[in-house]
Amino acid sequence: GAVVSQHPSWVICKSGTSVKIECRSLDFQATTMFWYRQFPKQSLMLMATSNEGSKATYEQGVEKDKFLINHASLTLSTLTVTSAHPEDSSFYICSTEKGLAGGFTENEQFFGPGTRLTVL
Amino acid sequence: GESVGLHLPTLSVQEGDNSIINCAYSNSASDYFIWYKQESGKGPQFIIDIRSNMDKRQGQRVTVLLNKTVKHLSLQIAATQPGDSAVYFCAENSGGSNYKLTFGKGTLLTVNP
Numbered sequence: 224g225a226v227v228s229q230h231p232s233w234v235i236c237k238s239g240t241s242v243k244i245e246c247r248s249l250d251f252q253a254t255t256m257f258w259y260r261q262f263p264k265q266s267l268m269l270m271a272t273s274n275e276g277s278k279a280t281y282e283q284g285v286e287k288d289k290f291l292i293n294h295a296s297l298t299l300s301t302l303t304v305t306s307a308h309p310e311d312s313s314f315y316i317c318s319t320e321k322g323l324a325g326g327f328t329e330n331e332q333f334f335g336p337g338t339r340l341t342v343l
Numbered sequence: 344g345e346s347v348g349l350h351l352p353t354l355s356v357q358e359g360d361n362s363i364i365n366c367a368y369s370n371s372a373s374d375y376f377i378w379y380k381q382e383s384g385k386g387p388q389f390i391i392d393i394r395s396n397m398d399k400r401q402g403q404r405v406t407v408l409l410n411k412t413v414k415h416l417s418l419q420i421a422a423t424q425p426g427d428s429a430v431y432f433c434a435e436n437s438g439g440s441n442y443k444l445t446f447g448k449g450t451l452l453t454v455n456p
Contacts, residue, residue, distance in 0.1 A: 227386075229386075255442075257443070257444075264351055265448075265449075266432060266446045266447065266448050266449050267387070267432070267446045268446075269443060269444070269445070272443060314384075316386050316387070318386075318444075320442060331377075331389060331392065332442065332444060333389075334379075334386035334387045334388070334389075335386050336385055336386045337384070337385060337386045339384070
């Protein structure tokens with residue numbers, strides 16, 4: 224399977240600060256990346272879809288000005304949690320789709336290992 | 344959106360037994376389904392997938408069954424091992440220009456030695 228990395232794997236920050244999480248596709252070009260959030264004992268909830276070179280598409284209820292997504296290259300997407308508060312503490316997971324010739328992508332998504340964010 | 348409860352359904356089995364994990368999906372237009380395994384503190388790991396034109400697919404020790412009539416998926420794990428202990432999620436994709444996944448609530452599988 225494909226390799227997707229996230230950095231950092233965990234971060235603790237003070238309330239009001241901003242935190243950037245990186246998602247890298249290490250062995251293929253990721254045309255599309257997805258960002259999920261997972262609270263303890265709950266399922267993954269899609270936050271946004273980012274496409275390389277264009278603006279991210281946010282799911283209903285997700286504040287685009289608070290969760291900034293940048294997908295400037297085919298191997299890197301970043302999620303910045305701005306002015307973080309304790310309620311933003313969660314497990315953030317990215318996934319990527321494998322880009323194929325002709326602009327198509329494979330169905331299968333490859334998930335990163337996740338980033339645990341704790342806001343004090 | 345789908346509501347998510349605070350308590351995961353749980354399934355406890357003995358090592359060597361077969362496990363069956365069930366999932367009800369929400370969108371009748373979904374045409375692609377995946378089972379993921381998630382260990383504590385890690386990202387989801389692909390187990391097996393199935394398209395809507397099939398009703399059964401087998402992998403190594405795992406089988407996925409799809410019943411579109413009642414919008415139901417199941418994952419069968421044969422000869423369950425302690426290493427199978429994890430949370431298992433089903434996910435559905437309704438197609439379209441991007442393949443957004445909607446995850447089910449998850450089931451915590453505990454395998455007792």
